[in-house]
Amino acid sequence: MPPASTLPGVDALWPLCLKIAARGAPSPADTQSPIAWNAAQGCSLQGLWDGEALELFELLKPLLDARHAGTPWAVGQLGQSLDGCVATYGGDSNYVNGPEMLVHLHRLRALCDAVIVGAGTAALDNPQLTTRRVDGPHPVRVLLDPALRLPATLRVFCDGQAPTLLACDASRAHEAARRVGADQVLGMRGLARPDGSTDLRALRAALLERGLGMLFVEGGGITVSRFIEQGCLDRLHLCIAPVIIGAGRPGLQLPRSTAMRDCMRPPSRVYRMGADVLWDLDLRAPAATC
Ligand SMILES: NC(=O)c1ccc[n+]([C@@H]2O[C@H](COP(=O)([O-])OP(=O)(O)OC[C@H]3O[C@@H](n4cnc5c(N)ncnc54)[C@H](OP(=O)(O)O)[C@@H]3O)[C@@H](O)[C@H]2O)c1
Structure with missing residues (x-):
């Protein structure tokens, strides 16, 4: 595995997020895109990324999934x-x-x-x-x-x-x-x-x-x-x-609320x-x- 410092990070991920927000996720046929989509899991990040980029993607994923679904x-x-x-x-x-x-x-x-x-x-x-x-x-x-x-x-x-x-x-x-x-x-x-x-x-x-x-x-x-x-x-x-x-x-x-269970x-x-x-x-x- 390459050292973490050479992995793509947030600077590389952010333009991809903007693209999804503008146009929806890449089609499943687009195997070149680092962000893939399927019906069961929604958007997923392909390949190796640094930890900060992985965290940001996880945090934004519900929003990106909704963008793709058009809801x-x-x-x-x-x-x-x-x-x-x-x-x-x-x-x-x-x-x-x-x-x-x-x-x-x-x-x-x-x-x-x-x-x-x-x-x-x-x-x-x-x-x-x-x-x-x-x-x-x-x-x-x-x-x-x-x-x-x-x-x-x-x-x-x-x-x-x-x-x-x-x-x-x-x-x-x-x-x-x-x-x-x-x-x-x-x-x-x-x-x-x-x-x-x-x-x-x-x-x-x-x-x-x-x-x-x-x-x-x-x-x-x-x-x-x-x-x-x-x-x-x-x-x-x-x-x-x-x-x-x-x-x-x-x-x-x-x-x-009256009780913790509520x-x-x-x-x-x-x-x-x-x-x-x-x-x-x-x-x-x-x-x-x-
Ligand atoms: N830390 C954060 O994440 C964050 C984010 C945003 C804002 N803030 C801070 O939150 C404070 C405002 O929040 P909030 O909960 O009081 O209100 P808000 O949710 O921003 O606005 C809703 C209320 O504004 C009232 N209001 C109060 N003063 C007003 C004025 N001078 N002109 C017009 N409407 C006014 C309205 O009253 P009526 O219902 O009577 O019309 C309404 O109930 C600010 O100090 C702001 O800096 C912090």
Whole structure:
């Protein structure tokens, strides 16, 4: 076996992942491609690779399999402290995690059709939501703002780096269009439920209608929690950093469980991300539901 340092690594693997995200996996007849596909196992990596590339492939495989199958699919992420916070009380989250996790976020953006953030994150972070740390296309940037509280001066509405959609109920679409322009508004009938909550299945359906089936829900804690509660996430990447924030903004905020046997216990895998630890949780497995 060649020494590990001469084996192809992440730099060689990443363009292959981007190709699959753009066009699906190579056909079984394409024996030249290092990524093969078959119905039983989905995508698999052929030949010898270094350990880092093998780990990255395993982590991304569920996403690549969904891409090949052409099924709508959504992954959420939260980067949190040991005490379960995603930001300080005042909303500072730069940075909870180390640089390895930031690269991972940008990779997920590049492999998905759209990145979704809640209004709280958009207002506090004024993020760009681009893929500037990796090669790959920018996703469509979706800001979930049913109450139309976001200012039109946010970078995503003005920087022209990638398409942006302000997601709101159809009843508020005209008002939203006046603020940010009609081409940046996704108004949906039934997004705002009578009880004041947001129907995330309606959001997923509306995005799918626009060809945006692979979704990355990047935060914050309230938004990711609502996606989980409504059964709208397939996987969750929960990345825990060795930091203690104290009374900060909470990550997952889900309904109370009375007994341990009723708690979600999704199948999980663990990956090192520099000093952080990423938990990859399969939310579609039977044990993931109460
Ligand atoms: N560490 C990470 O991985 C990570 C990732 C993303 C964000 N963050 C941090 O998470 C925090 C935000 O998360 P979150 O759970 O509070 O909210 P969020 O999930 O981003 O957004 C959902 C909520 O935003 C609310 N909101 C709060 N302040 C707002 C404002 N100024 N303008 C418009 N809407 C506002 C909305 O309230 P209504 O329901 O009342 O309309 C809605 O409930 C930020 O500090 C951000 O830096 C961390």
